[in-house]
Amino acid sequence: MDADATTPVIALHSLTKRYGIGDAEQTVLDGLDLTIDKGEFIAIMGPSGCGKTTLLNILGLLDRADDGDYLLDGRNVETMSSARRAKIRSQQIGFVFQNFNLVPRMNVIENVALPLTYQGKRRTKRLKEASKMLGTFHLSEREYYMPWQLSGGQTQRVAIARALVNNPSIVLADEPTGNLDSRSSHVIMEELSDIHKRGNTIIMVTHNPDLTSYASRVIHMIDGRIDSDTKTPRPKKATGAPKKRLDEKRKTKKTRAKKGKAD
């Protein structure tokens, strides 16, 4: 954000992460080098245990690497104190999880406003911004629903709204569609490619090869190393045409939900 345009958002140099000690030691990330520029939509693929999620956790400053450097916006974040890292998390990183991870005892708008709490914003301002963000995801009518009253797709859209509310420089998504049916999956992917078009950097871990078609760059990992790194010249579905169809779909969903409520 504060760095100039030529600085990559993320630069990893021989990043290494090990678990366990002695004989049981297991190298999860093995000297990973990776540079991610602003505005990329990256899909990370690979078999289970290849270190995708570990990489994502390190990128999201939830975990620390054992060796190597991680430069976020040109700043080395590996050596920072946990308080500084928490501050960066609150200002620059948005998380989307497979299992949504909304706080169950808070309603939708409070969940979306939660990241703003840790930026020290006032309650009214938080709720206003959260409401605005929910509006862009066509969820304004769900503001005061509790998380368990939403469908899977809606829940994930709330989670994405929450990840974006603090205007992060990178959005990290760990199998965002893993718990959704294929129709909801595509709705979510449309949303992600939509926010990608608005200039956000997105890093997504997925098992589903279909979804890589939304990404601008696909990285395959095997055994803690990058196996292949392909740039898609033009992301397939980021055209806008299906978007319209999607909006229509949403409308019908909404009316259906309303009917359900009336009953």
Place this chain on the structure above:
Amino acid sequence: MRLLLTNHLRNALDSLRSNRLRTGLTVLGVTIGIASIIVVLSLGAGATRLITNQLVQAGGAIAVVRTGSAAHDTQINNLTATIAGSQATSSLTEQDVDSLGSIKNVSAVAPLMLIGGTVSSDHATPDNAIIVATTPALTDVASLPIDQGQFIDSVTNQDTAVVGQQLAIDLFGTDQAIGRNFHTHGVTFTVIGILDALDSPVNYNNVDFDHAAIISLESGKAFNQGVASIQQIDIRAKNDHDLAAVVKQADKILATNHKNEKDYTVLSGNDLARPANELFYTVAATLAIVAAISLLVGGIGIMNIMLVGVSERTREIGIRKSLGASNAHITWQFLIESLVMSLAGGFFGYILGYLVAFAIARTFLTFDPAFTWLIAGCSFGVSLLVGLVFGLYPALRAARKDPIEALRQYH
């Protein structure tokens, strides 16, 4: 930070409200602990206030000479010496009384000679009776209202006595006891006066006049081989503002009489109440410490429930951390939750404590519990401390949780 504080507070109230029964029981634990401390302290303070009030009634014109040197005594010695005054060796003499009486601006001087032994009537021998030998001037010094009859005076017969109301009832079964006889040390006394019920077992004379038989100093001397063994001399100045000069003068006269041997103490003002006050504070503080054990149990309850809350909300902690909460944010979130519970317990405990204290005082005691800022501050401070001490460990435990592990819970 201020913004987050209100946020944490709202958050804590939300989460406490979502577990009403659990929160209520935990708060009850602290409430009972604080209430028991409040009962002890408020009654202790009530007793102390009783003494102080009496001094205020005396008009601040009273000075007291006691045997023994306060300067050399330790605190505990002081306490026992004044309460068990009758056992202390007496160093005050009738000559001291006479010379103190001659000080300018002194309106009255009365010696108090406490005599051991039992008092018995034909029917009963009460075991807590006190025999006080004194001069008629006592009624001028200490305000001892007479219910019936008269106080001993210079013309009354030596074998007459004034008795406290309770003693009259204990001896004769009635407070209509004028003219009846009791025996002590082989002498028969006739009751010529009954004191009003005083309801003040503790006073600067260290004599519970409700249980006292007041006889003349001459009779008292007769029981003691003709020597007046005076434990205390009460002096009343003519005016409050003369007291300082009177005390100074008394000190000087006694120094001459005792050949500069400091075996006496002249006390006035707050010093009079201090030994008794200190005793009550010591007793109340000891009892409060015992009561604090129940508070400890309440505190452990808070810790227990907070630990349950932390492990129940492990996932939430992970979510919050991934959204940018620092360890300090998480610590405060849980600490404020435990503080809300302990302070609520402190508030309800303060109210409950006074309700119980008033119930006890009105049923069994002759004085009301006292309201002081010290006690209110104490209940606030102690409950704050309990919340901090017992909430800190769960809060730190919550903050130290690894966000990745935390997010993995309950998949």
